[in-house]
Amino acid sequence: MTKVILLAAGLGTRLRPLTNQVTKCLVPIAGRPLLDYWIEKIIEVGITEALLNTHHLAGQVRDYIEQLDGELQLIEFYEPKLLGSAGTIAANPNFADDADEIIIIYADNFSDVNLAELLNFHRQHPDPITMLLFHAPNPKACGIAELDAQNIITSFVEKPKQPKTDFANAGIYVIDSNTYKEIAAMQVFDLGFDVLPKFVGKMRGWVWDGYHTDVGTYKTYLQSQRDAVELTIDKFNRGRPAIFLDRDGTLIKSVHYLSDPEQVELVAGGGEAIKQLRKAGFACILVTNQSPIGQGIITEADLTEIHKALSAQLAEHGTQLDGFYHCPAVPQVKDRTVVDSYDRKPGPGMLFKAAQEMQIDLTNSWLIGDMISDILAGYHAKCKGLILIETDKDLEDKTSLPVSWHIVPDLTTAVKLIID
Numbered sequence: 001m002t003k004v005i006l007l008a009a010g011l012g013t014r015l016r017p018l019t020n021q022v023t024k025c026l027v028p029i030a031g032r033p034l035l036d037y038w039i040e041k042i043i044e045v046g047i048t049e050a051l052l053n054t055h056h057l058a059g060q061v062r063d064y065i066e067q068l069d070g071e072l073q074l075i076e077f078y079e080p081k082l083l084g085s086a087g088t089i090a091a092n093p094n095f096a097d098d099a100d101e102i103i104i105i106y107a108d109n110f111s112d113v114n115l116a117e118l119l120n121f122h123r124q125h126p127d128p129i130t131m132l133l134f135h136a137p138n139p140k141a142c143g144i145a146e147l148d149a150q151n152i153i154t155s156f157v158e159k160p161k162q163p164k165t166d167f168a169n170a171g172i173y174v175i176d177s178n179t180y181k182e183i184a185a186m187q188v189f190d191l192g193f194d195v196l197p198k199f200v201g202k203m204r205g206w207v208w209d210g211y212h213t214d215v216g217t218y219k220t221y222l223q224s225q226r227d228a229v230e231l232t233i234d235k236f237n238r239g240r241p242a243i244f245l246d247r248d249g250t251l252i253k254s255v256h257y258l259s260d261p262e263q264v265e266l267v268a269g270g271g272e273a274i275k276q277l278r279k280a281g282f283a284c285i286l287v288t289n290q291s292p293i294g295q296g297i298i299t300e301a302d303l304t305e306i307h308k309a310l311s312a313q314l315a316e317h318g319t320q321l322d323g324f325y326h327c328p329a330v331p332q333v334k335d336r337t338v339v340d341s342y343d344r345k346p347g348p349g350m351l352f353k354a355a356q357e358m359q360i361d362l363t364n365s366w367l368i369g370d371m372i373s374d375i376l377a378g379y380h381a382k383c384k385g386l387i388l389i390e391t392d393k394d395l396e397d398k399t400s401l402p403v404s405w406h407i408v409p410d411l412t413t414a415v416k417l418i419i420d
């Protein structure tokens with residue numbers, strides 16, 4: 001029998017401000033909590049019992065555990081004070097009692113590792129620990145292992161100045177039950193620093209050539225959204241392509257804190273643009289940030305009326321939108337490139353939600369907007385094309401972003417570009 005410990009209690013300080021609202025193991029990736037991907041993998045290999053430690057925003061994790069359907073018994077271990085990876089083991093020495101081996105997983109990794117193959121490898125060698133290794137793009141920032149011909153780890157150095165290989169500790173280990181107890185009895189804090197160096201020569205490395213990343217930094221977290229579209233392509237490239245449209249300044253004329261349906265006015269050529277896009281086979285989906293709702297300036301009911309007015313104007317042109325998505329969250333930071341709420345643009349949440357609910361092929365979809373936050377939402381959701389409608393608004397210098405987009409003067413030109 002195999003059991004799992006999911007190390008999930010980290011504060012996620014490098015992911016603030018996002019992790020002020022959601023605990024790190026539950027940050028969404030392609031619209032699903034990160035933990036979902038791990039639970040799915042654990043269940044896939046027939047494991048029925050796992051322990052998960054909690055600390056920051058533990059209530060969210062408790063709620064998450066409650067909604068699981070019972071295939072996996074997930075036990076919460078609450079740490080009022082963070083114990084460290086080895087400390088969590090020390091506090092749960094009996095967890096391994098009825099198991100042959102324990103898989104330790106740092107749940108802030110996003111990975112397509114094959115756990116069945118990892119377990120097979122572990123069971124076929126005589127050493128008590130297997131460390132999953134991946135090819136690190138930045139070995140100096142990782143724990144780096146050297147392997148001999150039998151995959152025995154012959155050296156293991158945390159953050160080496162001169163890395164000898166790019167085989168990095170992936171934060172996933174298989175540990176035999178007896179050795180787990182031995183580690184628990186050490187009563188130390190950190191696996192990487194306090195425990196693993198003692199097992200050099202007595203543990204093996206298994207190199208995973210597939211996808212593996214630590215989503216602990218803001219940059220890798222956002223990249224993982226795009227990677228998830230590739231990894232779970234069956235979910236995201238089926239169905240029809242969409243055009244995700246920003247509302248204010250893109251489809252309707254911009255009014256500061258628009259609150260009255262009377263103020264709704266399609267941009268010139270707006271009706272015809274939607275008509276052409278739909279005729280070309282695109283679903284037209286509105287994605288709009290609505291912080292006035294979060295601020296109490298307008299209500300959800302007001303927004304419904306506003307969107308009814310928009311629909312009525314489109315109907316006059318014989319067309320309609322296929323979907324409406326809005327996010328009421330209030331921004332926590334001024335910088336429009338920072339994702340402080342997953343759904344609020346530049347977060348990709350609304351796009352992923354639409355893709356799942358409406359069977360949208362994201363990789364063949366486009367985004368049209370008039371702000372950098374629109375563009376980035378489309379980028380994070382791996383849309384094929386991003387179009388910025390040039391406005392007189394001051395666009396700060398964004399040349400350092402790894403993103404490129406088209407710039408057009410108006411919606412009509414954007415549509416021509418897409419259809420051509």
Ligand SMILES: [Mg+2]
Pocket residue numbers: 246247248249250369370371
């Ligand atoms: Mg806008």
